[in-house]
Amino acid sequence: MSDTGHSQAAAAQMSKTYLAQIKAKRLMNFIMLVVFLALFMSGFVVAEGRNAGGFWEGLGNVFDFPAAMFGEAVERAHLMPGYLATYFPSLIETINIAAASTLLGALVGLVISLLVTRGFAPVPWLIGPLRRVLDILRAVPEIVIALVLIFMLGGGPVPAMIAIALHTVGALGKLFSEVNENASLKPVEGLESAGANWTQRMWLGVIPQVAPNYLSYALLRFEINIRASAILGFVGAGGIGYDLRNTMSWGVGKYDEAAAIFILLFGTIVVVDQLSSMLRNRLTHGSPSAEITL
């Protein structure tokens, strides 16, 4: 009798502490929410105060510019195919910047990722410093490197390519090294026992295991880099972004050309996104027909 009374009391005690804990947690969450909202609101007020135009008056004008652009584009619709053809080479340049920098960044990132993965690294004490290098490469915004390089090399696609490639090395190097960590060491050990050197061990033992994941990450980077290459063009690094800046600074009268560039850019981003997500799906879930993959 006293035993059941005891366990009842314990249960009551337990439920009391549980409820108290839940209460404390809820209170904590509530306080965090309030702090977050206060930060958000005050941030909004500060941003509003430091902006040239206010949020609420600007909101009414949001559609003015798209409307003006659309009006000009429709008015001179017969010129549109010509504009699309005119700016197509710039678009190719933008895509080339993205592709070359992704390829370059992926190749360098691949090598560095093998050098910073424990178990694969030929020089273990280099792991730490090389990881810091990757961190810094990732932290530097592309625009910083691009602007400095434009000053030294002049405008054009090369500064943008180098800037994006460096950032890609940082980003892909880290992602690749995470992939490497999940790779099986058995093929590497097997190759080592057969007398393979480091390059052979990596090329034949690791790369075939991780290639699909590498490719998938590189494709995702390519999507990101297309956007980056368009943006860098806007600060003077060639490609379609540069043309966009020129037409925009011209202002009224060239909005139809700006519209053509918007269409090209939008189309490219959507197509590349779709293609890459299709390919990535295929890479991660496997193609429906292949039964043996060597």
Place this chain on the structure above:
Amino acid sequence: MNTATLQMQTVGRFRLKKRMTLAVPLVIVAYFAYIFIAFDIAGLGDRISLDNARTLVSDSYSYKTHITQDNRDGVITMSIEGERKAQYPEGMMPDWVSAGDVTTVDLGTGHLITLGPEIRYDIPGYGTVTAQPDETGVNATFPPGAMPDYINASKNRVMIATDAGRLTITRNRAEVFKYSIGWEIFFFTLDSPYYGVGAGELVSRAITGEAGAIANAFWTNTMWRHGDVFWALLETLLMAFLGTFGAAMIALPLAFLAARNFTPLGVFRFAARRVFDFLRGVDGLIWTIVLSRAFGPGPMTGALAILLTDTGSFGKLFSEALENVDEKQIEGVASTGAKPLQRYRFGVIPQITPVLLSQVLYHLESNTRSATIIGAITGGGIGLLLTQAIATQKDWEEVSYYIVLIILLVIFMDTLSGWLRRKLIKGDEGGH
């Protein structure tokens, strides 16, 4: 399938594989060859400006002091980097300059320049160059013998650039540049009472009630503009913060519309998904341009551009997370008699919160970088200061300062978001 055909298949596949291992590097090399021609990399050698590179590097760790004499009235002005804002006030001068009847500038290692009606430069190992500039010309005399190649002389202009410094004489002016290591007047400008005061004394004066004045002198430094830089960093941070969290708040309800298991009606799903695709496809660059027309330059424009782009990204990511929720938990909550709203609150939200938070915090870090770029385009934040400093083509020490600040800001945000991820999401390694 017998062994023979299987073997044939395997051999065939191996052959294909061999061809691929050869073809892939070949394609890559061919593409780089095409890029080499298309980007005119061979012509890069002509376009590269090594002078610019040299100025950039040397300016980033050193500064130069200008000592300028107006040859017509003999007035001497001294300033750092030749900036009006960094002029030495009356009666104050660097300790390697001494004023008297004539002004002597000691460039160190025996290089001595005397300014006055007659300008003299004692160059160790060469001799003394003198000049008496007037309306007729510079009238310079050089020691006998061949002229060294660091001297560039004509009738109206003499320039001597040694390792110790540089002297330029024209008919109207004589100017000495002395290079020194460091970022001068980083803390206080020359007209501030705290210029040249040691750190220990500064601390003791701060304790005795001058802390406000010292902070103010630092904050309003006209050369390095610490106050403006702080606000610029804050603006960049604000763009990232407002944009990321604003996008998350808008994307969450829309993501329910786009998720198959929460919206059985295909029309809504289709509409929501196309909205996300559109927002992402238009991209930050175009959003920035369109929005800056309506809102003008500033952090609000940047925040809205990030918000619009990320609403698309988050909508896609969140709706995928929602489609992957475990139905069992929702059923379990429903079996206790929970109403639909409670089912969402206790059955769905706890499942997706870790995924959502981790995505949002990850984007917060990457958006700090985007905010720098957007600031450069729309005109706001540290991105604007950076482009302005680069556009002047002379404030390279400020450029390096801003670059260091940007990198520190991004690393700080990276660390913060990683810390928050680990703190808020138990068991999440935050990708480290």
